Amino acid sequence: MGRKGISQVSKVAAEGACLGCMKKPSNLRLIRGLCSSCYQAARRLVVNKKTTERELVRQGKMLSKANSGRPASNPITLSSRGL
Numbered sequence: 001m002g003r004k005g006i007s008q009v010s011k012v013a014a015e016g017a018c019l020g021c022m023k024k025p026s027n028l029r030l031i032r033g034l035c036s037s038c039y040q041a042a043r044r045l046v047v048n049k050k051t052t053e054r055e056l057v058r059q060g061k062m063l064s065k066a067n068s069g070r071p072a073s074n075p076i077t078l079s080s081r082g083l
């Protein structure tokens with residue numbers, strides 16, 4: 001269980017829940033693993049230069065563009081992303 005953070009992200013995403021608020025959006029739509037309100041909040045942080053998308057992805061708060069369709073659970077994929 002040493003990589004708890006990553007498995008948590010995969011689990012949340014696999015369940016169709018938002019990585020931000022951990023809830024399933026009522027319309028079941030996720031953008032980069034986030035519900036629309038969390039995605040807007042994340043975008044705002046990026047636009048205001050509080051953080052970057054790359055940093056959010058690294059922290060498990062957003063899915064990378066390449067993996068927005070399905071969560072990455074393969075350890076090789078994860079390590080290639082610098083996690």
Ligand SMILES: [Zn+2]
Pocket residue numbers: 018019020021022023034035036037038039
């Ligand atoms: Zn959310």
